[in-house]
Amino acid sequence: xxxxxxxxxxxxxxxxxxxxxxxxxxxxxxxxxxxxxxxxxxxxxxxxxxxxxxxxxxxxxxxxxxxxxxxxxxxxxxxxxxxxxxxxxxxxxxxxxxxxxxxxxxxxxxxxxxxxxxxxxxxxxxxxxxxxxxxxxxxxxxxxxxxxxxxxxxxxxxxxxxxxxxxxxxxxxxxxxxxxxxxxxxxxxxxxxxxxxxxxxxxxxxxxxxxxxxxxxxxxxxxxxxxxxxxxxxxxxxxxxxxx
Ligand code: BV8
Ligand code: ZN
Numbered sequence: 001x002x003x004x005x006x007x008x009x010x011x012x013x014x015x016x017x018x019x020x021x022x023x024x025x026x027x028x029x030x031x032x033x034x035x036x037x038x039x040x041x042x043x044x045x046x047x048x049x050x051x052x053x054x055x056x057x058x059x060x061x062x063x064x065x066x067x068x069x070x071x072x073x074x075x076x077x078x079x080x081x082x083x084x085x086x087x088x089x090x091x092x093x094x095x096x097x098x099x100x101x102x103x104x105x106x107x108x109x110x111x112x113x114x115x116x117x118x119x120x121x122x123x124x125x126x127x128x129x130x131x132x133x134x135x136x137x138x139x140x141x142x143x144x145x146x147x148x149x150x151x152x153x154x155x156x157x158x159x160x161x162x163x164x165x166x167x168x169x170x171x172x173x174x175x176x177x178x179x180x181x182x183x184x185x186x187x188x189x190x191x192x193x194x195x196x197x198x199x200x201x202x203x204x205x206x207x208x209x210x211x212x213x214x215x216x217x218x219x220x221x222x223x224x225x226x227x228x229x230x231x232x233x234x235x236x237x238x239x240x241x242x243x244x
Pocket of ligand 1: 219
């Protein structure tokens with residue numbers, strides 16, 4: 001049965017390795033707006049306008065004001081029951097083997113780190129990292145609000161958010177780890193993502209073609225639903241704890 005939580009719970013207990021791919025939806029119950037939802041972030045700022053190198057080159061202050069606002073919101077957010085359920089899932093699976101669980105996230109909010117997941121692959125970077133457009137230095141920056149907009153490096157050049165923008169390649173090491181984990185997954189969970197952004201969304205199909213069973217957790221339908229073995233229709237903060 002595609003909507004059977006007991007069936008998926010049983011399969012999760014028996015199968016290794018397990019991979020979980022998460023998107024903005026898992027942070028929605030922490031009060032962090034999603035990108036494409038009703039009160040989505042992109043409503044005022046369409047992605048092609050702001051989350052791109054061109055937008056940053058043209059107007060670094062506007063792009064940084066948007067990230068400064070997101071960072072101040074995320075700073076107030078706390079991991080929710082969905083994040084914590086994935087920490088417990090990692091703990092249980094890792095008891096069955098060091099590589100038995102991999103968390104692959106598209107999120108840049110750092111809430112999986114704060115919840116306590118360890119084996120985490122960040123496909124789209126991290127909002128709390130900044131990178132110098134001049135000397136390339138990367139450092140953590142948790143200033144909220146930013147003292148100076150846009151922020152500059154000690155070398156004098158402009159700093160950029162440590163995230164992957166549209167049209168930019170994913171960090172090769174992160175992509176490599178995510179693709180390898182997906183190719184050997186027995187169960188691939190897709191949680192809180194509209195599955196429209198590539199190449200991240202393609203990992204689900206790759207896992208399926210390599211023999212994984214696919215489970216979707218989302219209150220709304222997604223393009224991956226037809227190829228899924230389980231489709232659990234609801235918020236991850238409610239569904240994930242019931243899977244443990
Ligand atoms: C690349 C970081 C190549 C920055 C982000 C045309 C067709 C196909 C592809 C393309 C195309 N044109 C361009 C492309 C490629 C493009 C792409 O996929 N575009 C899409 C939009 C069509 N991809 C890229 O550009 C990628 N790079 O391809 O490079 C390349 C290769 C070599 C050399 C040079 C270039 C880079 C993509 C990364 C972009 N960066 N973010 C930032 O955050 O500011 S993407 C952004 O979208 C976020 O990272 C986010 O994670 C990601 C996906 O969104 P979701 O996480 O799914 O969030 P969304 O709001 O969409 O959905 C929320 C879901 O949660 C919903 O389903 C909702 O129902 C659900 N939900 C709500 N509440 C809950 C819930 N679920 C559970 N519980 C709840 N309570
Ligand atoms: Zn520098």
